[in-house]
Amino acid sequence: MRARRMSTAVALLAIAALGAAACGSDDNKSASSSPPASAAATTAAPSTTSASSASPSTESGATGGSTAASAGGSTAAAGDAICDASKAPATLKPVKLQLQWFIQSQFAGYFAALDKGCYKEAGLDVQIVEGGVDIVPQTQLADGQVDFALAWVPKALTTREAGANIIDIAQIYQRSGTLQVSFKDKGITSAADFKGKKIGNWGFGNEYEIFAALAKNHLNPASDVTLLAQQFDMTGLLSGEIDAAEAMTYNEYAQVLEAKNPATGKLYTPDELNVVSYEKEGVGMLQDAIWADAGKLASDADYKALATAFVKASIKGWVYCRDNPESCRDIVVAKGSKLGASHQLWQMNEVNKLIWPAAGGIGHIDTDAWNRTVSIALGTPNADGDKIITKDPGTAAYTNDIVDAALTQLKAEGVDVNGSNFKPMTVTLTEGGS
Secondary structure (H helix, E strand, O other), X not given: OHHHHHHHHHHHHHHHOOOOOOOOOOOOOOOOOOOOOOOHHHHOOOOEEEHHHOOOOOOOOOOOOOOOOOXXXXXXXXXXXXXXXXXXXXOOEEEEEEOOOOOOHHHHHHHHHHHOOHHHHOOEEEEEEOOOOOOOHHHHHHOOOOOEEEEOHHHHHHHHHOOOOEEEEEEOOOOOOEEEEEEHHHOOOOHHHHOOOEEEEOOOOOOHHHHHHHHHOOOXXXXXXXXXXXXXXXXXXXXXXXXXXXXXXXXXXXXXXXXXXXXXXXXXXXXXXXXXXXXXXOOOXXXXXXXXXXXXXXXXXXXXXXXXXXXXXXXXXXXXHHHOHHHHHHHHHHHOOOOOHHHHHHXXXXXXXXXXXXXXXOEOOOHHHHHHHHHHHHHOEOOOOOEOXXXXXXXXXXXXXXXHHHHHHHHHOOOOOOOOOOOOOOOOOOHHHO
């Protein structure tokens, strides 16, 4: 089986190396046994997309073989009216947003806000800066290179503990999407089964939940498992070099399902895989959030107003993607995604599941979820015995003031910020995600 999977892995690598991974780097404190090698595409300078040059959305773009059974929320026609760029003031305020990774549906809401005129309506000329392996978004923010950045909470907290004065102002993703994926013959159905196995991880701060699961199951990362540096794809799993590979629900998991099983000549199916969800294991930590400069937020009234306007417009983009996932897939593909249409629709659908429904309103930081993330980070040792963070950051590391102000305005405008009736789509993947 190991040899038979190799040919599929080679084909998949050609796709994945173009920017397939989910989360980006954080080289402030990597607990991986060794860092993954950079993909060739990451050597290029980050690209930017600006509100002033946003193209119309491609409503009739490629369908990529995907099918939708249902999508919650309002109709596409109603969704199109969510923003009105004609209301934009004569002069727009420039804003730079740093992504965690390459252009993909993980960030669809921001591209939708750009494409649909939400940022212009708010008086903002937003420039979206693409990420990459060597880019740490929260460091870009702390260094003043951008106005706002997207980052996972535990990664940002390590950077903050190292001296970066940054603050979480909107927790867009409410749940963790990190998985460990294996073939059924490995017998890995929970984190407790990691013992004696070869466990892949991307490093760069993406491995924190793996170490948290090991600690919860009293497994020593230095002796009870073999930790292997994993490329930002699934070739190690498909070749048999890795027993259980790290994956995101919205990305790498789909890459396996887009690959052919040489034994059957058909695409792999979920029935052939075991999936360990860190959210279900009880060690899921908060992920994609909007981070701001804490010093400026406290001292600069204009920056605070800018932050509120930016969060509000961004939420409108995410509401649009909830109600119009296929349109948002087309927007992302048109912006330059390296992966295909069916893969991006899968990603859009899975990302929506991490956001919606949002009981407290999209972006509102749930205190219990925040405290759980901090507690896990404080109690999780890596292979060297060091903890993710060494002290509780307290309430200075996050605020609901900005997002709650934005939510109040949106609710007054009749925008559904909870998505209580959200229903995910049914997406059919195609070979290679085309």
